[in-house]
Amino acid sequence: MKTTFKAFALGAALVAGLSASASATECIAPANPGGGWDFTCRQVGQIMHEIGVVPNPVQVTNMAGAGGGVAYGHVVGERGSDADVIIAASSATTTRLAQNAFSGMTADQVRWLGTLGGDPGVIVVAKDSPYKSLAELVDAVKANPSKVAFAGGSAVGGFDHLKVLMLMDRAGFTEARAIKYIGVDGGADAITQTVGGFTAAMTGDISEISGFIKSGDVRAVAVLADERVAAFPDIPTAKEQGIDMVAVNWRGFYVPKDISDADFAKWSDGLKKVAESAQWQKVMTDNGLAPYTLIGDDFEKWVGENIAEIQTISREIGIIK
Incomplete structure (x- = not known):
């Protein structure tokens, strides 16, 4: 993403500051x-x-x-x-x-x-997915990465993709190119890929797919936070499941x-x-x-x-x- 950076003329600032002297904040x-x-x-x-x-x-x-x-x-x-x-x-x-x-x-x-x-990252699978835990999903990727695809709302190389790669790397799987990722236009489209059975799992931010979790269309296997999210106390963290990963x-x-x-x-x-x-x-x-x-x-x-x-x-x- 290369572009020419242009100078911008900024509008007059309100008088504010961190010190006693008047300065613009x-x-x-x-x-x-x-x-x-x-x-x-x-x-x-x-x-x-x-x-x-x-x-x-x-x-x-x-x-x-x-x-x-x-x-x-x-x-x-x-x-x-x-x-x-x-x-x-x-x-x-x-x-x-x-x-x-x-x-x-x-x-x-x-x-x-x-x-x-x-906004914590989350890994979800379809409600009828055979993968009942993060460990089962990770083991399936390790066994046959070409058969276990992830969907995400960012392009290849974007943050959703990187979540999966960093998760698998910390789980001991270092063949990043072998991990199958499908980037689509936003979390809703990524959820559709997983609910429809086109991908095994979806990665995104918990706020953008909270409705799908609440409705039961998907099942979250891990939240990528330091601790469980108050709104979803039943979703375990990746750290709880042995993978030291926060995204x-x-x-x-x-x-x-x-x-x-x-x-x-x-x-x-x-x-x-x-x-x-x-x-x-x-x-x-x-x-x-x-x-x-x-x-x-x-x-x-x-x-x-x-x-x-x-x-x-x-x-x-x-x-x-």
Whole structure:
């Protein structure tokens, strides 16, 4: 996904800041209004104001293009030392960086602030599937990978595909190219593939297929989270079943590379306060998100490890060289 990154003239910002001095606080959502990045900016920005992290409402700037690449290029090229801007990010951001989809830009050109919630991945089979557990499904793949296909709502090499590859890798099956994956247009179409018997299993985010789980059309064999999801307490985690695998479509932020350590610490502290707030707990409950909090140095370390893993698997399947 290569594109030419253009400079954007941004509108006047509202007066806000992390310090006592007047400064502009802005959140860039790298997509049009209504999507996940826009949701993250607006919800977190509102809570930051409500709990006093910033004195005035945060301005949200929508900057769509290249799957987040236009915003990334803008921040790297023009806002490298701006301590008053945060940028919404998710698993899609790090996946695209790992696969060099941002025209040669790299993850170390920004600082990774943190994640404070996410949409857990899930593996489901049809209600009448012979596979009753994750172990049975994994064993079937190991025995004959060409006969056990997975459907997902992302293209080959996308996050849904990578969930399957990372799961199988951690289960001891390293022949990534042998795993059969069918990428379709969204979770609903992927569910149709599995319910109709065209694939053995489906992988997606739990929020997008929760209705199918509740209706009984599919049976979830694993949720790819640290712990069971409150809304679906009967679905065991992969970790419970012996595979140390967490795949959450996290919601978080990065900030410009050259801000000071003191400013980074202020943003980290503010994000921790949001994550611990009653307001954010309600947002997660209302929107089907699960707790997933990594902030500051812990998150930066995790991002580096995550990108390295995605690059390894992407090379194995030929997405990158």
